[in-house]
Amino acid sequence: MGLIEPRPLPSVLLVGLVPIATWFIVRPLLEPIPAIPALYSSVGLSIFAFLASIYLVPALGPTFIKANLKGHDLLKVYKDDLDIPESMGLVCASIYILALILFIPFAFSTPIRDQALAKKAQEGITVVEFPHYQLAVYLSSLLSLLIATMLGFLDDVFDIRWRHKLPIPIIASIPLLMVYYAEHGNTNVVVPLPFRVLLAELINLGPLYYVYMAMLSTFSTNSINILAGINGSEVSQALVIAGSIIVNDLLYLPWPIDFRLPLHLLGNKTELEFGGVWNAGMAYGSRQLVERHLFSLYFMLPLVAVCLGFLYHNWYPARAFPGDTLCYLTGMAFAVVGIQAHFSKTLLLFFIPQIFNFVLSCPQLFGLVPCPRHRVPRFDSNTNLLHPSKAEFKTSPSKLSILVLRLLSTLGLTQVTEHPNTGLISEATNLTILNVFLLRFGPMNEKKLNQVLICSQLAGSGLAFFIRYGLAWLVYDGDRR
Amino acid sequence: MGLIEPRPLPSVLLVGLVPIATWFIVRPLLEPIPAIPALYSSVGLSIFAFLASIYLVPALGPTFIKANLKGHDLLKVYKDDLDIPESMGLVCASIYILALILFIPFAFSTPIRDQALAKKAQEGITVVEFPHYQLAVYLSSLLSLLIATMLGFLDDVFDIRWRHKLPIPIIASIPLLMVYYAEHGNTNVVVPLPFRVLLAELINLGPLYYVYMAMLSTFSTNSINILAGINGSEVSQALVIAGSIIVNDLLYLPWPIDFRLPLHLLGNKTELEFGGVWNAGMAYGSRQLVERHLFSLYFMLPLVAVCLGFLYHNWYPARAFPGDTLCYLTGMAFAVVGIQAHFSKTLLLFFIPQIFNFVLSCPQLFGLVPCPRHRVPRFDSNTNLLHPSKAEFKTSPSKLSILVLRLLSTLGLTQVTEHPNTGLISEATNLTILNVFLLRFGPMNEKKLNQVLICSQLAGSGLAFFIRYGLAWLVYDGDRR
Numbered sequence: 001m002g003l004i005e006p007r008p009l010p011s012v013l014l015v016g017l018v019p020i021a022t023w024f025i026v027r028p029l030l031e032p033i034p035a036i037p038a039l040y041s042s043v044g045l046s047i048f049a050f051l052a053s054i055y056l057v058p059a060l061g062p063t064f065i066k067a068n069l070k071g072h073d074l075l076k077v078y079k080d081d082l083d084i085p086e087s088m089g090l091v092c093a094s095i096y097i098l099a100l101i102l103f104i105p106f107a108f109s110t111p112i113r114d115q116a117l118a119k120k121a122q123e124g125i126t127v128v129e130f131p132h133y134q135l136a137v138y139l140s141s142l143l144s145l146l147i148a149t150m151l152g153f154l155d156d157v158f159d160i161r162w163r164h165k166l167p168i169p170i171i172a173s174i175p176l177l178m179v180y181y182a183e184h185g186n187t188n189v190v191v192p193l194p195f196r197v198l199l200a201e202l203i204n205l206g207p208l209y210y211v212y213m214a215m216l217s218t219f220s221t222n223s224i225n226i227l228a229g230i231n232g233s234e235v236s237q238a239l240v241i242a243g244s245i246i247v248n249d250l251l252y253l254p255w256p257i258d259f260r261l262p263l264h265l266l267g268n269k270t271e272l273e274f275g276g277v278w279n280a281g282m283a284y285g286s287r288q289l290v291e292r293h294l295f296s297l298y299f300m301l302p303l304v305a306v307c308l309g310f311l312y313h314n315w316y317p318a319r320a321f322p323g324d325t326l327c328y329l330t331g332m333a334f335a336v337v338g339i340q341a342h343f344s345k346t347l348l349l350f351f352i353p354q355i356f357n358f359v360l361s362c363p364q365l366f367g368l369v370p371c372p373r374h375r376v377p378r379f380d381s382n383t384n385l386l387h388p389s390k391a392e393f394k395t396s397p398s399k400l401s402i403l404v405l406r407l408l409s410t411l412g413l414t415q416v417t418e419h420p421n422t423g424l425i426s427e428a429t430n431l432t433i434l435n436v437f438l439l440r441f442g443p444m445n446e447k448k449l450n451q452v453l454i455c456s457q458l459a460g461s462g463l464a465f466f467i468r469y470g471l472a473w474l475v476y477d478g479d480r481r
Numbered sequence: 482m483g484l485i486e487p488r489p490l491p492s493v494l495l496v497g498l499v500p501i502a503t504w505f506i507v508r509p510l511l512e513p514i515p516a517i518p519a520l521y522s523s524v525g526l527s528i529f530a531f532l533a534s535i536y537l538v539p540a541l542g543p544t545f546i547k548a549n550l551k552g553h554d555l556l557k558v559y560k561d562d563l564d565i566p567e568s569m570g571l572v573c574a575s576i577y578i579l580a581l582i583l584f585i586p587f588a589f590s591t592p593i594r595d596q597a598l599a600k601k602a603q604e605g606i607t608v609v610e611f612p613h614y615q616l617a618v619y620l621s622s623l624l625s626l627l628i629a630t631m632l633g634f635l636d637d638v639f640d641i642r643w644r645h646k647l648p649i650p651i652i653a654s655i656p657l658l659m660v661y662y663a664e665h666g667n668t669n670v671v672v673p674l675p676f677r678v679l680l681a682e683l684i685n686l687g688p689l690y691y692v693y694m695a696m697l698s699t700f701s702t703n704s705i706n707i708l709a710g711i712n713g714s715e716v717s718q719a720l721v722i723a724g725s726i727i728v729n730d731l732l733y734l735p736w737p738i739d740f741r742l743p744l745h746l747l748g749n750k751t752e753l754e755f756g757g758v759w760n761a762g763m764a765y766g767s768r769q770l771v772e773r774h775l776f777s778l779y780f781m782l783p784l785v786a787v788c789l790g791f792l793y794h795n796w797y798p799a800r801a802f803p804g805d806t807l808c809y810l811t812g813m814a815f816a817v818v819g820i821q822a823h824f825s826k827t828l829l830l831f832f833i834p835q836i837f838n839f840v841l842s843c844p845q846l847f848g849l850v851p852c853p854r855h856r857v858p859r860f861d862s863n864t865n866l867l868h869p870s871k872a873e874f875k876t877s878p879s880k881l882s883i884l885v886l887r888l889l890s891t892l893g894l895t896q897v898t899e900h901p902n903t904g905l906i907s908e909a910t911n912l913t914i915l916n917v918f919l920l921r922f923g924p925m926n927e928k929k930l931n932q933v934l935i936c937s938q939l940a941g942s943g944l945a946f947f948i949r950y951g952l953a954w955l956v957y958d959g960d961r962r
Contacts, residue, residue, distance in 0.1 A: 063639055066639075067638050067639050067640075068549060069638075098652075098655070101624070101655050101656050101659055102655070102659070104656075104659040104660060104662075104663050105659055105662050105663055108663040109662060109663045109665075135617040135660070135663060135664075136616040136617045136620055139617055139620035139621055139624060139656075139660070140620055142624055142656075143582070143620060143623055143624055143627065146624065146627050146628065146631070147627065149631075150627070150630075150631055150634075153631075157548050157550075157638065158544055158547075158548050159548075171579075174579070174582050174583070175582050175585075175620075175623075178582055178583070178585040178586055179585060179616070179620070181585075181586050181590060182585050182586055182589040182590045182616060183616075184590075
């Protein structure tokens with residue numbers, strides 16, 4: 001068994017990015033104090049996190065292999081069964097969490113504020129420091145992320161069966177829930193217009209709200225984890241989702257310039273406004289909304305950074321595997337910002353491909369169709385192409401299974417093989433979005449398949465923005481804060 | 482290789498303790514509301530943590546062995562090289578941290594306070610709920626504990642060399658330091674009487690105080706880690722230290738009864754007072770001191786619980802090994818309470834055997850005397866007794882080494898062997914407290930040696946209390962808050 005050569009790194013990276021990152025970190029101390037000084041520090045720390053990730057992942061690879069954290073790439077032909085380091089999401093997770101911890105003094109400490117207050121009042125919304133109670137919220141989020149990382153790594157080390165690991169994210173969300181409770185978090189939900197006839201405008205979900213939060217983290221974690229198996233798939237999903245959240249957050253910040261999108265053309269009552277120092281775009285002047293989206297931004301920027309650094313080594317042909325650790329980390333990070341910054345419904349819109357994949361997988365997850373240990377596409381070593389993989393019926397399928405498979409087959413989401421003699425379904429392609437792509441667009445190589453996945457995720461995010469800002473007025477009234 | 486049989490558990494444990502623990506958790510909701518309701522919840526959760534630890538450690542043993550987390554007991558003769566699960570401190574750590582997370586609503590939430598306020602004013606100091614800013618301090622402590630656990634486990638998995646792992650606890654203390662900074666923590670230190678001529682009564686250490694905090698966690702973690710190697714040694718040290726901290730904390734609580742120790746006989750100016758609902762013993766009526774020691778108590782009670790549960794399986798002959806994970810966890814827990822509850826000097830007094838062992842180890846740690854990979858005593862399989870292990874000089878020792886060894890030998894702390902021809906030192910017993918015990922008291926079996934260690938730790942704590950409350954007036958004036 002050989003050791004894979006790490007992908008070479010351009011040395012210009014270090015020389016070019018270190019001064020830029022340093023400038024961003026130092027910038028809040030220079031005149032004139034920016035409106036949101038901590039945002040600069042966050043960008044600076046994120047660039048350092050990117051560098052740490054891109055340099056440490058290959059450097060630590062041999063250590064992981066030595067500790068038996070390694071795997072073979074099932075979709076490649078390597079001469080002598082190359083060992084590829086597995087669970088390297090742990091490196092990303094450690095860098096990410098360390099960056100978030102080091103960010104605490106920038107976001108919650110006073111020296112910078114004292115300087116700012118010494119100046120004359122700034123114009124527009126200024127978020128120099130988070131209010132003090134937010135520190136507990138921030139720390140509980142860190143705790144949840146750290147527990148998710150730990151559990152993801154334990155999952156990699158102990159190889160927990162998937163039925164047992166479904167509820168694991170609930171454990172990681174306990175700190176979120178406990179602090180939410182201790183902070184008397186809001187458990188009200190705005191009721192969509194069509195249901196207001198039956199219910200009030202606001203209903204208090206009470207304990208159910210906690211169940212909802214726990215479910216959200218379970219969903220976001222597992223849905224990324226089951227859409228996995230080809231080089232780069234886990235981390236590129238995470239990148240697109242995190243990128244979409246960042247774009248959404250930017251709509252709520254006090255930009256110095258102010259422009260509008262002509263959304264009335266879509267029938268929307270209010271225009272989509274970006275920027276403006278006083279009303280801060282979609283925040284409509286609400287300091288609380290600006291703070292919430294800053295909170296989200298501070299978690300997403302370093303996440304994008306470590307994921308980008310990792311993707312460089314995880315891109316086809318992969319030199320490092322993420323393991324469950326990365327899926328748990330990213331899934332939990334999304335749940336954290338969705339819950340703490342109160343945009344969980346918008347968040348779910350960014351998961352359209354994952355929701356599709358999850359719903360499609362249900363017949364296999366719940367035993368209607370046999371579920372093999374791996375559902376990744378089948379690799380043809382002669383053509384270097386991937387084909388849809390198949391699940392084989394060992395016993396004759398039940399009536400319900402037949403009905404479901406016929407329906408999915410009609411929709412073009414699976415392809416069934418019938419036994420030549422009996423006419424019974426003997427095989428069906430595995431019910432994952434990756435196999436659907438291969439069915440619809442024909443066999444393709446692994447890199448191409450991942451690119452298709454990225455495009456579908458981008459298209460999903462485009463749709464999400466359209467629904468959120470173009471159609472939300474259909475089900476909710478007023479400006480959707 | 483066989484699998485070791487776990488030690489049997491009396492079933493009365495579960496039947497007996499579950500109702501007691503439940504009562505403690507429910508008690509704060511019952512009339513009359515106690516003065517410190519969260520203390521009851523803490524005791525209840527600790528009993529549950531004890532049960533979880535004593536039942537889960539043997540239950541998860543086979544899983545650990547399957548994941549290659551196993552070791553052989555070097556100081557025993559087992560028929561077929563029995564595998565013993567290693568790193569099982571991870572189980573204790575997980576239970577401990579989960580218990581502390583579940584405790585958040587009891588210590589920081591209002592429903593209980595609202596009930597209490599509805600009653601007429603209580604008599605004496607009542608700590609119904611911690612002030613809100615303490616939640617951030619509590620959460621940062623949890624983060625540090627979790628990072629210490631994670632790093633300890635990574636140390637077990639990746640087997641980091643000791644020179645590299647010395648600074649690891651500093652990483653774990655970063656959340657403590659960051660939040661301390663963001664909370665504008667006090668960095669003043671009271672100067673001892675003899676130095677007040679040179680300095681002021683209070684000096685502000687500034688950044689040095691952060692260095693001191695980081696050093697404290699490094700010391701408490703590593704000093705437990707290097708006094709290890711025989712069955713039960715790591716966890717029994719932790720138990721005695723935690724027990725001493727608990728006794729010290731209890732001196733500051735508002736007990737309904739009030740009694741004094743005649744300390745003036747020792748020349749002390751103030752009597753040692755326990756209890757009293759108004760002045761709360763040594764707290765002399767300071768609500769802040771009561772809160773600090775409650776904070777410490779809330780971290781120490783579940784720690785004692787999980788350690789007790791683990792000791793049952795780690796006691797001679799051990800059925801489970803703690804791994805570095807347990808040393809990191811306990812060391813960090815002590816550093817956390819010492820720092821956050823502001824009694825780091827008292828804390829260090831409870832580490833007398835560890836300080837002795839560390840100072841004694843220095844010639845080996847810093848290369849004056851050769852340091853073999855393991856310094857545990859040597860096992861004689863014929864007599865089943867332990868003898869002092871020896872470090873061998875491969876080259877002739879330097880003059881400084883000879884001087885140090887002659888000095889230690891005169892003090893009876895090592896035994897040197899001279900080469901019969903040259904008269905040069907060729908061997909010396911390893912410089913650990915365990916080898917000193919074996920030198921002073923003669924060879925003994927492993928169980929006995931651990932009991933001697935426990936006795937020395939208890940004697941150290943006794944001395945610590947005497948210094949802290951009997952002699953402190955020599956170097957500090959006033960009541961020592």
